[in-house]
Amino acid sequence: MNSLNHTPILPQQTTQGSQAPQQTSVIINDSNLWANLPNELKERPQWVVSGASKAPLYVVDGYAVPAKSNDPTTWMNFNDACTFAWNNRGRVTSHTDKHGIEVKQQGYSIGYMLSAEDPFTCIDLDIKADTPQEQCDRASSIIKTLNSYTEYSQSGKGFHIWVYGNIGKGLRRDNVEIYSQERFIICTGNTLKSEPIKYKKDILDNMVSQLQDEKGKFEPLPDQPQIESDDSIMEKAWNAGNKEKFQALWFADLDNDSEAIGLDHSQADLSLIQMLAFYTNNNDQLIRLWHKSNLGKRIKANRKDYIESTIRKARQNQAHDEYEANIGKKIADNLLARYNAQKPIGINKFIPTNLLDVMNRPPMEWFVQGVLPKKGLATIYGLPATGKSFLMLDLLFAICKGEEWFGMKTKQSKVAYINLEDIHGMGNRLHAYQERKGLIPDNDFLYYEISLNFKEKDHVEELINSIKEYAPNCGLVCIDTLAQSANGIDENSSTDMGMVIGKLKKLSSELNCLVLIVHHSGKIQGSGMRGHSSLLGAVDCAIEISSNGSTKKWNIAKSKNGANDIERQFHLEPIPLGMDEDGNPISSAVVTPVIDIQAMNNHNKILEDQNEDVNKDKCILQVIHENPASLQKDWAVLLAFSPDKMSRKKNSLIEKGYLTENGKTVTLTPKGLDLIKI
Structure with missing residues (x-):
């Protein structure tokens, strides 16, 4: 059974040998559909007609003149393109193609001019009446895997996928055509998938690497016996x-027809x-039919050397087409494998963890x-x-710059901020911060203004891919x-809250x-976080502002x-940031800590106590490491410990994972070795 019967994405195609419906010579645009186009495209001044x-x-000056794909001064904004097309919706334009066929179009189409300066790529899937079924199946696979905004092309048969x-x-x-720059794409708004434009760079890269495979040199397909009559071949x-x-x-x-057919005689x-x-693999039949044409x-056309070279080229091209079909199948198989990889597989994913x-x-x-944990x-x-934000x-x-925050040290890291x-x-906040606290850390600060919604299936995956690309090692x-x-x-x-927590953990x-x-708290100050209590249970740290x-x-x-007893005050x-055009003052604010010396001393004392404990552990580990053949009582003498204290310290270090004991042999674990190196 044909795969398109299972996946109703593409219309059923006829084979080359069957009767195909003749295409209409008049194309009519439906401007009512243009509102369906993604806002990300409509917002850019890269439109033409x-x-x-x-x-x-x-x-x-009211006239349509040629635009250039590499000259932004010849492009328009979306509204101007739509307005011109609407005002001229009754006008019929005509064009004679290279085969001498006249094509007419009522009104004007609108289209987007792809540029290296924008972030978009369009995958153009060209489907015609004689497109082989395997290429239709490949198109179905590509549409399913990319799962991004997809619309029908102007013919109503092909597809444009935007990513x-x-x-x-x-x-x-x-x-299959893929374009990112210097290319004009007619946009219809006739949607197949009204998904948002998705981030799919990894899949694009995979497709490109396969489209760029070496073609190699192709031997002509071999001559084979005749199977069908000349009349049968001609009928097909x-x-x-x-x-x-x-x-x-x-x-x-x-x-007279060299211009009409768009080719020279050869x-x-x-x-x-x-x-x-x-339709025939027999070269004699092929030559015989050719010689019946004008x-x-x-x-x-009757020169022996010309006949042989032309037949050879034709059979070489056939061999190359078979190669192309195999590459296409390879792309489709890989895309399908990616799609299927997202499905559950029959292996046990619950594996116990070793306590050591x-x-x-x-x-x-x-x-x-x-x-704040890392x-x-x-x-x-x-x-x-x-003052939450x-x-x-x-x-x-402070984390981006590695500077102290409220008197406490920070670890420097790249940060991604999703401002919704x-x-x-x-x-204004950025200007205020820079005015009072110095330059903003632009290189390590990734800033997003996007429409993130955890209810959307692919949003988290797309955000993850974006951050990996633009801010590797973002902490x-x-x-x-x-x-x-x-x-x-x-x-x-x-x-609902469980779904959100799952997305955050991913x-x-x-x-x-x-x-x-x-997040917001309840309606009364001190009442805790708003919403289901599972959120408080899921977080590792919660900072309340009052x-x-x-x-x-x-x-x-x-x-x-x-620690649960840390608090700080701030204003x-x-x-002031100047005046607006009406003379009204513009201002914002920055956080200014209220210095609480006692609170800072308490926090620093906690850290000092923790560091002192670590230093004592390092001293004991150093003695054991340097005297591996000694007995426990010998270590006690070197450390000035009583036998009982030495036993307690050894057991404590084993519990902390710094030592391991096998019979009478005590050795440092990798964790213990790391500690004495600090």
Whole structure:
């Protein structure tokens, strides 16, 4: 059974030998569909129009004149292109193609001019009446795997798939074309998949690498015995989907039709022979049929050397076409493998973890010691107007720059900030920060203004791919706010919140980073985070922000492995930024800590105590490491410990994973060896 019966993406195609419906000579645009085009495309001034010739045009003084794919001054914005096309919707343009067939079009099409400066790629799947079924199946596989915005082409048979990613120069093989720059694409809005434009660079790269495979040198297909009669071959060719071209070549007037057929005589010979060669593998029959055409009656067409070279070229091209088909199948198989790889496989994914491996894990790492861990999930939450976003931005910049934050050391890292809420105020906040605290860390700060929604199936995967490309080794991803990233969910539902938590954990796991979420508290200050309690249970750290007049405070509401008694006060210091065009003052604010010497001393004392314990452990490990053949009582003498204290210390180091004991032999674990090297 044909695979297209299972996947109703493409219309059923006729084979070359069957009767195909004749294409209409008039193309009519439906401007009502243009509203369906993705906003990302409509927002860019890269639009043109086209008539029956499909050549790009732009408007000058009310007239459509030729546009250039490498000259942005000849492009328009979306509204201007649509307006011109609408105002001229009744006009009919005509064009005679290279086969002498006149094509008419009512009104103008609109189209997008791809450029190296934009982030888009268009995959053009060309489907015609005589397109082989395997190429149709390949197109189905590509559409399914990319799962991005897809629309029908102007003919209503082919498809255009739009994705994020750039491949540089365009590529073509069989019915698959891929373009990222200097290419005009007619846009219909006649959607097959109304998905958002997806980030698919990894799949694009895979397709490109296969489209660029070496073609090699091809031996002509061998001559084989005749199977069908001349009349049977002619009947198939005469009624195939490309019959107009075949008939134009068959009846070509050698004196007048070179322009109509768009080829010189030798090219026309080869083109006609290749059409006939599709139906017969016998060279004598092929030559006999060729010589019945007007082209074959020329003196040159009866020269032995010319006959042999032309037949050889035609059979070489057939061999190359078979190669191309195999490459196409390879692409489709790989795409299908990627699609199937997303499905569950029948292996046991629950594997127990060795306890020694757990004990040998390195110590927990922190962005802010005792406050913000380097892995997992964390949240900053509070009522509106308590300074959540200001505090969060101050924290992110401190980590980006590796600077102290509220008197506490930070570990420097790249940061990705997904701003889903106060986009319009972001510019002023950046100016205020730079005015008071120095240059913003642009190189290590990845900033997004996107429509992220965890309810959408592919959004998290696309965000992960984007961050991997633009900020490798990004250590912290901040989402501001949770409500905007999960628009439409019931925050009090355990099911909906569980879905969001799953997406957040996937983001953290795939990027090996901390995901920091800005969230709202309940209606009353101190009532905890808004929504289902499963969120508080899932995070490793929760920072609560409260406000008492102009003085604001953050404190640790939850820390799985840090201190729970840390709190700091701060003000939002107003920063004037000048005047607007109406003379009104413009301002923003920055976070200014209220110095609490006692709180800082308490925090530093905790760190000092922790460091002192580590130094004592290192001293004991060093003695054991340097005296491996000694007895436990000898180590006690060297360390000035009583026998009981030495036994307790040894057992404690074993519990911490620094030592291992086998009978009477005590040795340092890799974790213990790492500690004494610090």
